[in-house]
Amino acid sequence: MKLGILVNTDKHPQDIIGLTNAAVSKGHEVIIFMMDDGVKLLSSPSVTGLCSKSGVRMGFCDHSAGKAGVSKEGIPSQVVCGSQFDNATMNHNADRVIVL
Numbered sequence: 001m002k003l004g005i006l007v008n009t010d011k012h013p014q015d016i017i018g019l020t021n022a023a024v025s026k027g028h029e030v031i032i033f034m035m036d037d038g039v040k041l042l043s044s045p046s047v048t049g050l051c052s053k054s055g056v057r058m059g060f061c062d063h064s065a066g067k068a069g070v071s072k073e074g075i076p077s078q079v080v081c082g083s084q085f086d087n088a089t090m091n092h093n094a095d096r097v098i099v100l
Contacts, residue, residue, distance in 0.1 A: 002029045004094030006087065007038035012100040013047050019098065020050050028055070031090045033082075035061040038100075039070045042079070051078040059086045 003023045005016060020030050032050065034041060039060050041047045051058040059080035065072065072081060080086060091097055 001096070002031060002094045004090045004097035005030065005032045006090070006097055006099045007032060007034040007041060008036040009100060010037045010040040013041055013044055015100055016041070016047055017050065020053070020056060024053055024055050030056045031094055032056065032058040033060065033087045033090045034058075035064045035084070035087060037068065039065045039068050042070055042072075042075055048076055048079055051076050059090075061087065 001023075003019070005019060007016060016032065020032065023030050030050075042060060042065065048058070050056050057080075058078065059082045061083060062081050063083065064070075065081070075081075
């Protein structure tokens, strides 16, 4: 199963980490896309570090990051700087999507 996690707030970092770890431990793939205030979590190594787990893909909306003043410096290279097209692709490819 592919689980999509749409992150549009910065209020639930522990939930993102817990859901991702639980899904991966069960052999599921996880696609995380951050937008709006969710891009503020790009400064959290515990959140961005999820991209190094096998079966996890992560991306964020470049427009949202610019609007929120989030620096792209220090973000792991595996985290894709993208657009709402990446959000649409996640929603298309995921079997289930959770919004946090």
